[in-house]
Amino acid sequence: MSTPVSFAQRRQELGQLLARQPLVRAINFHNTSSWRNAEFEQQLQHIAQNFSTPNQDDLDRYLQTGQWHKDKPGVILAFYEGYRSNYDVIVPMLDRLGLIGWFFVITGFINAPVEQQLSYANRHDIGMDLGEYLDGRYAMSWEELRSIDGRHVIASHALSHQFLEPMDEATRREEIIGSQDSFRKELGHPVKTFVSRGGPAFGENPAVDALVLEAGYRFQVSNFRIQRLPE
Amino acid sequence: MQRRELLEKLLDTALAMGLLAPLGLAVAHAQPVSEASPATDLETATWLDHQLRQLAALDSSEQSVPMFLALENLADGPAAAPAAGAALNPELLAQFERYADLLLQFKPNANENDAVSLLVLMARQGLVPGSMEMCW
Numbered sequence: 001m002s003t004p005v006s007f008a009q010r011r012q013e014l015g016q017l018l019a020r021q022p023l024v025r026a027i028n029f030h031n032t033s034s035w036r037n038a039e040f041e042q043q044l045q046h047i048a049q050n051f052s053t054p055n056q057d058d059l060d061r062y063l064q065t066g067q068w069h070k071d072k073p074g075v076i077l078a079f080y081e082g083y084r085s086n087y088d089v090i091v092p093m094l095d096r097l098g099l100i101g102w103f104f105v106i107t108g109f110i111n112a113p114v115e116q117q118l119s120y121a122n123r124h125d126i127g128m129d130l131g132e133y134l135d136g137r138y139a140m141s142w143e144e145l146r147s148i149d150g151r152h153v154i155a156s157h158a159l160s161h162q163f164l165e166p167m168d169e170a171t172r173r174e175e176i177i178g179s180q181d182s183f184r185k186e187l188g189h190p191v192k193t194f195v196s197r198g199g200p201a202f203g204e205n206p207a208v209d210a211l212v213l214e215a216g217y218r219f220q221v222s223n224f225r226i227q228r229l230p231e
Numbered sequence: 232m233q234r235r236e237l238l239e240k241l242l243d244t245a246l247a248m249g250l251l252a253p254l255g256l257a258v259a260h261a262q263p264v265s266e267a268s269p270a271t272d273l274e275t276a277t278w279l280d281h282q283l284r285q286l287a288a289l290d291s292s293e294q295s296v297p298m299f300l301a302l303e304n305l306a307d308g309p310a311a312a313p314a315a316g317a318a319l320n321p322e323l324l325a326q327f328e329r330y331a332d333l334l335l336q337f338k339p340n341a342n343e344n345d346a347v348s349l350l351v352l353m354a355r356q357g358l359v360p361g362s363m364e365m366c367w
Contacts (some may be wrong), residue, residue, distance in 0.1 A: 010343035011331050014350055018327055021301035025354050043295065046358065063304040075358070076300070124330040127292030167340045202305065218306075223347075227303045 017224055022062075024054075024226065026076040033129045039201050040221040041093060043062045044077075046150060048097040051075040055100050056192050056219060057155050063228045077101045078221075080157060081126050082110050084137055087144045094152065103148070103193050104157035104221075107182040109139045124161040155193035156217070164196045173211055180215040192218040199223035276333045282352050283334075283345070297354035299323075326353060 005013075017023075032040060047053070048081045052070040062068055062182075077094070082105035094101050112120040114137045121128045121138060128138060141227075145154055151178060153207065158164070159175045159182075167175065175195070183191045194217040199221035202209055220227045284335055289296065318324045330349045 005343050006329075007335075007341040007343055007346050012345035014346055015324060015327060017301040018299075018320050018324040021319060022304060023299045023301055023320055023323070024356065026298050026300050027358065028291070028296045028298060033293060036293065043358075059302070063302060063306075114333075129293065192300045215281075221300070224299075224350075225301045225303055230305050 014224065021200065021225075024074045024076060025051075025058075026078050028159050029077070029079045029090070030081055031083045031127055031129055032079070032089045033059045033132055034085065034089050037089060040090060044093050044097055044099060046088075047075055047077070048099055048119075053077055053100040059219065060228065070093055076102060076226075080104045081161070082106050082140050082145075082157070084133060084140050084144075085129070087140045087148070091152070093149055093231070097209065101148075102153040102155055102193070103139070103145070104155045104193075105145065105160070106157045106161045107179045108160040110142060110145070111182060112139065126161060142186060145188060149187050152186065154183070154192065155191050155195065155219075155221070156215075158194070158196050161197050165200070165205055169207065172208065176208070176211040177215045180217070194219070195221040201225050202227045202229055238362055269325055272333060275329070276337055279330060279349075279352070282336060286348050286351060296351060297358050299350055299354045321352060 027043075034104055049167075050072060052058075052072040052074050054070070054074045054076065058074070059068070068074065077099060079090060079101055082103065086101075086103060090101060092098075093220060106124070107124065109117065109120060109124070109126060114135070117138045118128065118136060120126070132138075148154070156176075156179045159179045162175065165171050175196070180190050183189070194215070196208070198207065199222040201224070202212065202220040218229055218231075220229055327349060330352070331346065334345060334349065338345065
């Protein structure tokens, strides 16, 4: 929920990023329904042939050295919300093709009881392909997340997919730190990367920034940036 | 004739031929528009118009959307600093500025989302077979 800007202002901002910063492509996915299987397969095969898919350590290395150490340009495959279809449809393709996915998980969605996941999704603006899972489980389970942890990147998309700026402090704390607490409990370690709904960048809201640092995140992803955060 | 005048004349001709139309109105293309980046301003304007319509129709909850992300190091230690006085991605910057100029020719009331869409289109080009363009 960022302040609206004009075409000229956004053009200037993006032009400055193109001029001044190293770039990486990202491909943003949400629900990955099985009926699009062939489309995803074709897309990911092209990525596997022409790009490398970095993890957080690769980004760390690049940002510290300024040298890209892989023989192909990087592209970040980003999967948002924590859909079960990501695990069922995409993870097998990624593993077969040797690609790394970044899974930005809404922990409240994962933690919602199966019988409440659909209503949770509807209340939190999580788009859904109704009817895909007749058992009612639309979110990845923690067991599934544990099974891909390390091989792929698991990251926080906050607790409940709400805009952080208008929240009171206690709610915002729960969104940012409470989400990290779930990862600690279920994965056995904190995750390194955070992105909130609407993708504001680090530096745009000091109250949010302080909580992101307190939670121990090391990267923040936003609409136009990946930032390696101060320690 | 100045380049700008020439472009305006070309665009007027294109509008008269129905090749371009204000966004929100249907445009009929006699031939499928190539995914590859076109060359001339008229071709590019036609291509942009077509691509922006496709993008607007995309269901982002079900279909992938590419983007460029800028990498920033806010931590201590040596950063991947841009070269002083020179654009780090000159070809991409030039392409973005060209697209933005052309867009304003056929959509003078373009908004911030249109600027973002231009970047999405540019990121997409490198992901389509036959139009590879490297970063890093």
